[in-house]
Amino acid sequence: MKFNLKKDKLKPQSAGEGLNANVKSLYSSSLNGMKNVKMTNPIKSVGLMLFLIIFCAILVCVLVVGLFSYSTSKSIIKTKVADSSAVAIGQSKGKLDLMFKNYEALSMQVLLDKNVQDNLLQYSQAKDDYDKFDIMKKLSDTIQSYVLGNSTIVGAAIIPIAGDSTAITVGSTSMSSEDAQKSDWMKSIKDASGRLVWLPSKVKGYGGSSSDPTIAMGRVMKNTVTNEGNFVLLVEIHLSEIGKQLSDLQLGNGSDITIVDNANKIMFSKDEKLLTQNSPITLPTEGKAAKSGSLTTQSNGVEVLAMYKQFDTTGWKLVGAVPVAELVKDAKQIRNATYIIAAIAALLAIGIGLLVIRMVAIPLVNLRNLMNEGERGNLTVRSTINKKDEIGQLAQSFNQMMTQITVLVQQSNQSAQDVLGTAGELSDASKKTAISAKEIAVATEEIANGATSLAVEAEKGSDLTSEISQQMLQVMNANQEMGSAAAEVEKASRQGTTYMNSLIEKTGMTEEMTRSMVEKVDRLKESTRSIRKILDVLNNMTKQTNILSLNATIEAARAGAAGKGFMVVADEIRKLADQSRQSIDVVGQITETIQKEIDETVNVLSNAYPIFQEQIQSVKEANQIFLTVQGQMGDFVGRLNTVTESISVLERSQVVLSEAMGNVSAVAQESSATSEEVASLSNEQTNISEGLVRLSDKLEMVSSGLKETLSRFRT
Template identity: 80%
Template sequence: MKSLYSNSVNGIRNVKLTNPIKSVGLMLFLIIFSAILVCVLVVGLFSYSTSKSIIKDKVAESSSVALKQSNGKLDLMFKNYEALSMQILLDKNVQDLLLQYKTATDDYDKFDLMKKIGDTVQTYVLANQSIAGAAIIPISGNANAVTIGTSTITTEDGQKSEWMKSILDGAGRLVWLPSKVKGYSDTASEPTFAMGRVMKNTTNNEGNFIMIVEVKLKTIGEQLADLKLGNNSETIILDDKNNVVYSANAEQIGKPSPIALKDSKKDEGSLTTTDSNDHEVLAMYNQFESTGWKMLGTVPVEELVKDAKQIRNATYIIAAIAALLAIGIGLLVIRMVAIPLVNLRNLMNEGERGNLTVRSTINKKDEIGQLAQSFNQMMAQITILVTQTNQSAQDVLATAGELSDASKKTAISAKEIAVATEEIANGATSLAVEAEKGSDLTSEISQQMQQVTGANQEMGVAASEVERASHQGTVYMNSLIEKTGLTEEMTRSMVEKVDKLKESTRSIRKILEVLNNMTKQTNILSLNATIEAARAGTAGKGFMVVADEIRKLADQSRQSIDVVGQITETIQKEIDETVSVLSDAYPIFQEQIQSVKEANQIFLTVQGQMGDFVGRLGSVTNSIGTLERSQVVLSEAMGNVSAVAEESSATSQEVASLSNEQTNISEGLVRLSDKLETVSTGLKETLSRFRT
């Protein structure tokens, strides 16, 4: 345990935590600690509570059976007393005496009749040792009451008492009266309870007396002597007003019950409540059929569950052991889960900032180890893709530079061709002027032969210059064709390299799609793990947190993939713009090549015509001697020279126009090359944020 704690603390110190409260390791530690401790406490305390409840139920059940048995015995005793009172009332001698007393008019006769009634009642009462005494009291009048045994109730006291009103309200039925500490005469040496009824004549149903029989309260105690509900248990009998009729504690007799029954209308039941001393007790009660009273038995709960406290004490001990075990498990989870997850998070943050050289060193076979391996593979693939893209961008930038240089050279050559073409046009114009002069001077050939010879010489020089200019234009056009072909080959190579770069970006997008599918699959697995953890209930809460952290890592991976995807989209867009520019430039190069070829053909035609022209000038020089004889022929030849000069001038103007068009095309090609170089520079700057 000590070694595990030391290793876990060192691991946590070596990892940068942004907020310990939000750490998954701390959350898992608290969840595991709380879950184990709560489970142990809940199980232990539930066992303690269940054992208490079972003990109370069993005691209540057994006590209720005992109470029913004692209730039956007392109920039988009460019924015997009721039968005794009925036997006294229905005694033939008593009925005759009651009838005689009704018709008697002399006081002595009435006294004698009451004495005889008392003697008859005495034979029944004194035969039962549990009866303390009895009294026969007139309902009205001043006649003295007849008392038997220890009873000394007077007529006056009886007629003023509440218990006599209760007997009269009974209308001949037996009425059970509550206990009194000193009896109903208030002079007895021991507590008694009583039963009373109106003594009615069965003939006319009239009653002039009431009979009250006092029973020794200890009789009930003797019946309950063998009733044992438990240690410190107590059995009392309550009347219908919830006052104590019988209790082993004489001080409680006649006082309200120390236990308040929630539902006094039920014949029997049990409940857990508190007594007058605020002690928790288990109370069982059962109602007598004969008297309507209730017998209440109470047992202190503390006495019942004192053995069950051992379960509670054992629960606290086991809870302490479980707390130590939870701490060990929590530290183990921190070491196995939290620390590797935080390391992976820090590595992903480095990757997000552009550092593609980071790699995880976690060597595990579990899900975290597999996640670390997947992270390393992902970073390796991204590094390869960025390296390839960077190399392609450098190639594009180099090609763009070469294309720019070639375009500039082409533009310079086009300007030189334009200058040469202007010189050819000027020479052709001069040739046309001289041809017109020769035509004008044909009529004066004979007089101005010397002038014709000089003009012939000047024409030869001009023809040589035109031929030389045509030859130089042809050389320039051949050089322009070669450079234009080289530019076309460079453009075609650039298109092929850009196409390869597009294929590389498509590979990047496919890999990003695979990675995105991996993150989606990870989210699905995390969701399934969360559902399974939720089904497991409390036991799966720890795994639910782990699944949630895996889902967060998958979300971070998805965000990183989205960033790479956006960068790839930017690269794809710039490559598409490069392809568009090259696609626009390629037809221009084709038109330029065609124009240069046409200009070269024109230069060749001019050169051939100028060769013919020089030959003709030689013929003219050889034929000057016969010029006079061939004046008509010379006029036609001068006309031909004039036509050729005009044609040469027109051709030179056409070549100048084509040269200007070639210059414009070269300038457009330079602009396109500059734009391609700008796009390549932007692509290189975008990739420079990644370190491989």
């Protein structure tokens, strides 16, 4: 059964064909459908996304350009200021280095003064305290001539390295030997072994009583002759003198000039409160950058640009720090202008975004709402957008699409009804086919079982035929033995006259041979009886084969056209059975003849045996009896020849029977294989029929689902 679905029912109509009266009414009714359109979440709107993209793009571009300009100008200003400040700091550093070198030269002059050296030598040779005091007074007078002439020097002190001698001070410097010997700066001077040591600043001076901060330099006073040092020369210098040297160093508003030592302690600052404290600016201590350079860092929470250079004499560093905000305050105008332009650009972006929303987003939202209505099954909605741009073209395409979908839904609904009806008919036909296939399968299985039984019986017949063949071979062997014995008897009869003297001795042998012949004839008789039984079995098999052939013919007739092939096989089986029956009848007749001949042979031997008995009793009658035996043996040889011919005929019949049984077995096996193949095909047909039923049910379900789906649309 075939079902053809006409595809031309589903072909979409063109736009011109669709604008009929029905479509026009649908188009007019779409205006009522648009009244129910509602707006959704505006955050997910394309218009808002376009607005944000335009707004962010314009604003980001303006800010990036402005801030990049601000950053670039800021970097350039910092570089230029750092270069110019480095030059100014280098000049101030040179002046301070010169000042420090002058102080070092002054200390060297004091140390190398002839009076000082003489007094140092005399002090080392003095034996009483008075001489030492006098020498100390002379040293004080000599140093005073150097110190008091320089207004930048606060004063000086000659401090004994060891002992309890009183320190000699010059100028405003005052201190005790005991306090000085315990101080750290005293230890650092002694460790220098005669080299000049610059000491950090002190807010109250090294004596602790100065009103102004001071710095100091000191060295061990050694005699050039003995290289023995017993005193330390300490010279205090006004810290304000450094401030005077740096007074003309201006790096900008808010700048700060400091001097720090190697431990990053502040040695000089305009703010005296910062003296001896850690500098907020951390400078490099290793490498090339440790001597000079510039860096941007934080100082008390303020970003500063720091330039520094190391003194050649003291090892201290002159540091100039300028707040970055003061440097780039003019560049802030670029940043402010950037913010203003960014605000203007933001307003412009808002205007452009609103225009885009009005021209693009709102029509798209309307189309989106109409499509949502169409998704819910309302095919009557139509767009009223009348524009010439792409959105207007999209609206027109939407209207045409909804028109085509409406027509398609109507046609699909009708097709679904047709498919549903066809599916029902197909389901009924498939069920009937499945029932017929099941019945055919059952009948085929019965035929296959019969063919299998026939094959088994044929195999049994073949086995029996083989057994008959073996029995026939035994009969032929016995017949040959009988022929040989008869020939010997005949030869003995001819030579009876010659061997009459030895007849008595050979008569016993003849008796034994006769007895053996009787036994063999008896066994031959039993073999013929077995052949009769086998023939009876074969006859029964032939009858059963005829019955099976008749049953197969009946079942083939019931199967109709499908059983014609099997009916031919059944006819062939029946013919083979008839041939087997005829062959069995012939064999039976031959067997009966053999039975008769054997019975006659038994009777002859039975008659011959008393004669042999009488021959023993009467030798005189031996010649006549022997002649009688010779005549009878001639008859016996003739009869044996007859038996031999009958056995040959029986052997040929047995060969024919064996071939017939082989053919029966082959036909039975072929019939069984054919029946099994037919049964397999029947089962396959049954499975196909069941699958066809399932497909019919599935088609019916799909048709019902399609009908329910199409029922959602309103046309």
